Amino acid sequence: MVDKLNGREIKICCATFYESDIVRMFLGDVLHPGGLALTCHLGEVMGLSARNRVLDVACGRGASAVHLAQHFGCHVTGLDYSQDNIAAAEEHATAQGVSQLTIFSNGDAERLPFDDSAFDSVISECSFCTFPDKVAAAAEMARVLAPGGILGLTDMTVNGTLPEDIQPLLSWVACVAGAGTPEQYIETLEQAGFIDFTVEDCNAALLEMVNDVRRKLLGIELAAGLGKLDLGDINLTKGKHLAKRAVELIESGVVGYTLIAARRN
C-alpha cells in the first residue's frame, strides 16, 4: 500500500480522510483517541502553563489547540496540511473566545515554516505515525524547539504487520502503515536530539474510541430496524467488520496508542 503512494499522496490522503464528513460523523470533532481528556493529560505531563508558546503539528480543526489555550492559558500555534482545516480551526478559536491566544497556518510537518527555537513546547497527536519521513519530522520538531523545550506526542503504534483484511480502510491503512513500535519512535526522536523520555500506554483510550464507533453503528442499526432512520444505500457491514477487527488488533497488542514526552537537549 505504502509503496504505491509517494509521501505527498499519503499526506493528502490522510488529511482528506480526517476531513471527510463520514469520518467526523463517527469520530466527532476530536479525532484522536482519548479525546480532549488525553490532550489535557498530555499538557499536564509536559507541565504546560500560561508562560508557554506551544506548536501543535497537524492540528486538524483546532480542537486540541483551542482546548490547551483555554485550559492552560498558553499561546498555541496550530499547523495543518489542509487549508479547510485551518479555516475551521480559526472559526472554532473565535467561537471559543481564544483567537488572541491562537494562530493557525497551513504547512508541512517535514518542513515547518517557523524559525529555529521559535517554541518551548511542541505537541502532535495521532499524527507522527502518518508522516512519511519521520526522521525529517523529528528533526524539524527539534529545530523549532528551544533547547530544554518539551515535546509531547500521543500516537498510534503498530507491532508487526497489519492483516490483509483491514486493507479496505484504504486511507486509514495508509496512515497507520507508517506507525511503528514505541521503541522505534523513541529511537528516531533520540537521534533528533531528544532526551528524558516519559512513556505511557494509552491502549484503553484507543479501544474506547473504536467501541464508541461500534456503539454508533449499533445505534444506527437499532434506529434503522425500528424504522426511525432511513439508511438509504449505506451498507454498514464493512464498517462493522473493520471495527470488530480493530478491537481484536488492539486487544491482541498489534495496534496500540502511546504517549511519549521528551526534552530537547
Next chain:
Amino acid sequence: MSSDAEWYLNSLKYNKPGSIPHDFATAVEDGCPFDCGLCPEHQQHTCVGLIEITTRCNLACPTCFANAGPGYDLSVAQVEAMLDRFIETEGQPEVLQISGGEPTIHPQLLDILAAAKKRDIRHLVLNTNGLRLAQDPDFVRELSVYRPFIYLQFDGVSAQTYENLRGQDLCGIKKMALDHVAEAGLHAGLVATIVRGVNENEIGEILRYGLEHPSVLGVCYQPVTFAGRCLNHHDPLHRVTLPQVLHDLENQTEGLFMVKDFRPVPCPHPTCSASTYAYVDDKQVMPLTRLLDVDDYLDFVTNRVLVDASAVIKPVLEALWSMAAVMGSEKTTNNLTCVACNLNLNLPSSVESLVEHFFSVHVHGFMDAHNFDLKRLMKCCIHQLLPDGRAVPFCAYNTLGYREQVRQEQEALVGR
C-alpha cells in the same frame, strides 16, 4: 446442569476471557473453591459487588437461601470501608447491590446509599422484598434522592405462590411498592424466584405484569437456589433449569419472547446467564434479536446490565445523539434522514425517555451443592463483598460455608 443440550453446547461458544481485578485478597492455598477472596486463580473481576448490610429481615420466607431473620446490621463505617476496598480492587466499580436480609429495615440505609453515591460507582441497585416500599411512600421519596435501581423480589401474580415461597400473600404489597416506585420517579426490575411445581406456570404473567407497569424496565428470573431454609421445604433434585425458563417463557407468552431471542451473557461463565432486550411502545414488543445481529455487539452486554437495559442502551443512544449533532447539515450524510435529530430534541432528557422504551429479560441460574461447577465458579463476576475486605463469588458464599463463617465473626464482634 442443563435440560437443553443444544442450548448448553451453543452457550459455551460465547465464553470470553475475563479481566483481572487490581488486587487479590487471598492466596492459593487449599485450591478452588476454598481460597475465595478473590484468589489469583479467579478468572473474572467483580462486575456486581453485593453488600449485605443486614442479616435481619421483615419476612421469614421458607425459601430463603440466606437464612435471614433475627440478626445484626453492619455499621455505616464498616460499609464505607467495604466500599473503599471495592474501589481499590475495581478502580471504577460497575454495579453495587445493597442487599440483606432486608436492607430497607437497616436504620442507616440512607447514609449507606449516600456513602455509595459519593464514590465513583456506576450503578447503584437496592434489593428488596418491597414491604417497606409499599408501607412507607415517604421513605421511597427519601430513597429517590440517591436514584437506586429497585431490584424487587416478585415471584408471581397469585396468592398461593407468595404463601408458598414467602409465607404470606404479598400480591397487594408488590403492586403498592411498584406504584410508589413509579410515583417517586424510580425504576424497578422484577426478580422472580422460580420453583418447580410452584410458580413456573406464572413466568409469562410475570413478564406481562412488568411490561405493563410504568416503573418496570425488566424482569430477571432466578431458578431457586437450594441452600439455607429452602432445603427444608423443597427437593433439590426437582429443579428448574435456565433453558427451561426460556422454553416456558416462549410457551406462556405465545412467542412474544422466544428461546432464540436469548443469548448467553459472555462476562461470567456463559452457562450462568441468558438475556435479551426488546423495544417496547404502545403498539409493539420487538426483541432486538429480530432487528439486528446482536452477536456483533455482545461484548457490550456484561453482568452490569442485570435487569436494567439502560447500562447498555444509554451509551448507544448517547453515541447516536452525538453523531446526530454532527450529522445535521453535512452533505455526504444527507441520505441519513434521522427522525430524532430533525426534532431537535433536548439531548439528555430525550435519551432518558428513549431508554424507558427498552425492556430487558434476564435469566440467571445460581449454583448450590447439587449443581456446583468449578468452571462456572472461577469465571463468576457477582461477588459478595465482606467486612474483612474479601470478595467471594455469590454461589460459593451461599453454598460452601463462607456465609456462616462471616456471620459467626460478625456476631462475635457485636457480642452475641
